[in-house]
Amino acid sequence: MDITPKNLIHHELIGLTTxxxxxxAPNQIGLKGKIVDETRNMFMIEKEDHRIKKTAKEGVTFVFMLSDAKVKVNGKLLLARPENRVQKRR
Known part of the structure; x- marks a missing residue:
C-alpha cells in the first residue's frame, strides 16, 4: 500500500524524510532527516551528517516528505507504539 497524505499516520514511518x-523545544525547529527508529513517544532522526537525534512526538509538528507531497502532522496524532498505530482502523 502506497503512503498517501490520507493514510500517513497509519503507516510505517521509518525511512521517511521529515x-x-x-x-x-525551540532548538529542534528546523531539524531535518530520515526517521531511523520509532518508539511510542519518540522518533530517532538521522541528520545529513549521519548523527542521530532523538525527538519527542508530543509538542512537535512534523512535515513528512512523500514522493508527491509534503504532509504536516501534529506529533500528538502519532503517539502510539508503531506496531499498534499501523494496525488502527483507518
Whole structure:
C-alpha cells in the first residue's frame, strides 16, 4: 500500500524524510532527516551528517516528505507504539 497524505499516520514511518516545523523545544525547529527508529513517544532522526537525534512526538509538528507531497502532522496524532498505530482502523 502506497503512503498517501490520507493514510500517513497509519503507516510505517521509518525511512521517511521529515522536518520539524514547530516544537515546544525551540532548538529542534528546523531539524531535518530520515526517521531511523520509532518508539511510542519518540522518533530517532538521522541528520545529513549521519548523527542521530532523538525527538519527542508530543509538542512537535512534523512535515513528512512523500514522493508527491509534503504532509504536516501534529506529533500528538502519532503517539502510539508503531506496531499498534499501523494496525488502527483507518
Amino acid at each position: 522536518k520539524i516545523v514547530a516544537s515546544t
